Amino acid sequence: MAESNELQARSTIHAGGEWRAAVSGATREILDPADALPFAVVAEGDEKDTDLAIAAARRAFDEGEWPRTPAGERAALLRRVADLLVRDREQLGLLESRDAGKTVEEGRVDIDCVADAFRYFADLIAAESPGRVVDAGSPDIHSVVVHEPIGVCSMITPWNYPLLQASWKIAPALAAGNTFVIKPSEITPMTTIALIELLVEAGLPAGVANIVTGPGHSVGARLSEHPDVDLVSFTGGLISGTKVAQAAAPGVKKVALELGGKNPNVVFADACATEEGFDTAVDQALNAAFIHSGQVCSAGARLIIEESVRDRFVAELARRAEKIRLGRGTEDGVECGPLVSEQQRAKVEMYVESALKEGAVLRSGGKRPEPSPQRPENGYFYEPTVLDHCHREMRVVREEVFGPVLTVETFRTEDEAVALANDTEYGLAGGVWTADAGRARRVAGRLRHGTIWINDFHPYLPQAEWGGFGKSGVGRELGPAGLAEYRETKHVYQNLAPKPVRWFAG
Numbered sequence: 001m002a003e004s005n006e007l008q009a010r011s012t013i014h015a016g017g018e019w020r021a022a023v024s025g026a027t028r029e030i031l032d033p034a035d036a037l038p039f040a041v042v043a044e045g046d047e048k049d050t051d052l053a054i055a056a057a058r059r060a061f062d063e064g065e066w067p068r069t070p071a072g073e074r075a076a077l078l079r080r081v082a083d084l085l086v087r088d089r090e091q092l093g094l095l096e097s098r099d100a101g102k103t104v105e106e107g108r109v110d111i112d113c114v115a116d117a118f119r120y121f122a123d124l125i126a127a128e129s130p131g132r133v134v135d136a137g138s139p140d141i142h143s144v145v146v147h148e149p150i151g152v153c154s155m156i157t158p159w160n161y162p163l164l165q166a167s168w169k170i171a172p173a174l175a176a177g178n179t180f181v182i183k184p185s186e187i188t189p190m191t192t193i194a195l196i197e198l199l200v201e202a203g204l205p206a207g208v209a210n211i212v213t214g215p216g217h218s219v220g221a222r223l224s225e226h227p228d229v230d231l232v233s234f235t236g237g238l239i240s241g242t243k244v245a246q247a248a249a250p251g252v253k254k255v256a257l258e259l260g261g262k263n264p265n266v267v268f269a270d271a272c273a274t275e276e277g278f279d280t281a282v283d284q285a286l287n288a289a290f291i292h293s294g295q296v297c298s299a300g301a302r303l304i305i306e307e308s309v310r311d312r313f314v315a316e317l318a319r320r321a322e323k324i325r326l327g328r329g330t331e332d333g334v335e336c337g338p339l340v341s342e343q344q345r346a347k348v349e350m351y352v353e354s355a356l357k358e359g360a361v362l363r364s365g366g367k368r369p370e371p372s373p374q375r376p377e378n379g380y381f382y383e384p385t386v387l388d389h390c391h392r393e394m395r396v397v398r399e400e401v402f403g404p405v406l407t408v409e410t411f412r413t414e415d416e417a418v419a420l421a422n423d424t425e426y427g428l429a430g431g432v433w434t435a436d437a438g439r440a441r442r443v444a445g446r447l448r449h450g451t452i453w454i455n456d457f458h459p460y461l462p463q464a465e466w467g468g469f470g471k472s473g474v475g476r477e478l479g480p481a482g483l484a485e486y487r488e489t490k491h492v493y494q495n496l497a498p499k500p501v502r503w504f505a506g
């Protein structure tokens with residue numbers, strides 16, 4: 001680790017408008033997953049740092065100007081942030097690539113989506129009316145329903161889309177007039193730190209935006225339970241999400257959970273009837289499963305395909321999967337980066353091993369690739385893997401692998417396809433491929449998932465709610481519901497001609 005000695009530890013905890021080191025003085029090296037070498041050193045906060053940040057956010061909410069700032073001014077600030085993101089797109093895209101292992105192009109696309117989220121919530125609040133007048137049944141009563149910021153928001157985010165997931169919380173929270181403390185994943189904090197710097201540059205008052213870099217068991221747990229926090233918004237895995245909900249329950253806090261998925265990609269034979277249809281469905285199945293090495297909550301990790309086209313489809317899929325160019329995300333021509341950590345790769349290896357023991361047939365991948373100039377030996381690379389002849393009792397089919405592993409199951413009828421696609425404890429997203437418009441709508445209507453793509457996979461829009469059924473979570477991000485998460489609703493009933501009610505005789 002000779003290189004790490006040359007790295008300067010940065011003061012990455014921001015509370016009440018000041019950047020500082022952890023109270024304990026602890027630091028953490030941030031590793032590049034492509035070579036396992038540190039490229040930054042950040043403060044490793046704990047409960048004490050978290051308490052300070054929450055106190056700053058509380059003061060800024062109770063005494064500061066932000067919650068009372070007119071919507072138009074809040075919208076203008078969000079638009080300035082979007083402009084700054086566009087200005088820094090290259091640098092942020094590169095940082096996201098080094099932090100999370102994705103390709104720089106993926107990093108750039110993420111930054112565009114982050115800017116879009118800020119613009120969307122700016123537009124939403126700028127166009128809103130300040131309240132809804134309710135007919136109280138009397139001209140002497142003025143009754144109005146208004147929305148107010150909820151207060152201090154805790155935000156906890158994962159490592160796979162560090163800045164994107166942060167923006168889906170920060171943009172609506174600020175739009176609604178809240179203050180917040182965010183804890184990025186301890187292994188990928190760099191772009192969230194950069195975003196806080198941009199919020200400061202855009203003119204956000206001190207104490208509104210706070211960040212504590214550090215681990216889940218201390219910083220995350222404190223953010224979830226602290227009595228001065230009004231809402232906890234969490235994106236991450238089911239196990240941590242359950243702990244967050246449990247920690248928040250005694251304080252009866254509002255909790256939003258964006259959790260994992262085991263997402264079906266259902267392909268009917270009619271989608272493959274033409275060469276063009278076949279090529280598109282294969283290409284998109286590849287993209288659904290392997291983009292960002294499958295480390296996507298909505299990855300189409302379960303291919304559920306009509307039996308009659310399975311052999312041809314899977315053969316072509318495996319052929320193309322083997323050609324995916326793996327390497328460091330910053331290298332030209334690389335299509336897929338490494339997994340984020342050694343731990344993540346070990347988990348993927350465990351699932352592939354268990355699937356093969358349970359009878360799956362390996363069609364591609366299933367191992368670490370040979371090192372190459374683009375693929376350092378110490379990087380956490382794993383080949384895109386296609387596992388055929390899978391069935392729903394297998395762990396690899398039931399549990400979220402979160403890596404480049406695609407399982408193949410088959411069906412004969414529409415009912416069977418729907419039953420397979422719904423046979424998961426999750427319910428985040430799913431795709432349906434068919435040339436039959438009626439069938440597409442029928443199947444989409446029966447799938448128990450928060451997003452359904454018909455003849456497509458993966459797109460999301462800031463205008464459309466994102467979130468899951470079942471164990472994929474509680475609440476929604478994006479869209480009007482994504483703003484509503486960060487608000488309280490208040491009914492103000494005003495009697496314009498008050499008189500005694502004489503309910504009590506005396």
Ligand SMILES: NC(=O)c1ccc[n+]([C@@H]2O[C@H](COP(=O)([O-])OP(=O)(O)OC[C@H]3O[C@@H](n4cnc5c(N)ncnc54)[C@H](O)[C@@H]3O)[C@@H](O)[C@H]2O)c1
Nearest residue numbers: 157158159184185216220221236237240243258259260297
């Ligand atoms: N639904 C979505 O939109 C969405 C988006 C991205 C990722 N995800 C999910 O995120 C998971 C991958 O991310 P991950 O491995 O970082 O998840 P994770 O649950 O391990 O960690 C997520 C965050 O929670 C923190 N954390 C861990 N334990 C905690 C605790 N006890 N209390 C509070 N915070 C705690 C971590 O430090 C991290 O910041 C996958 O399951 C993926 O599907 C979901």
Ligand SMILES: C[N+](C)(C)CC=O
Nearest residue numbers: 160161295296297298
């Ligand atoms: C929500 N999304 C698809 C951007 C990232 C999920 O991991």
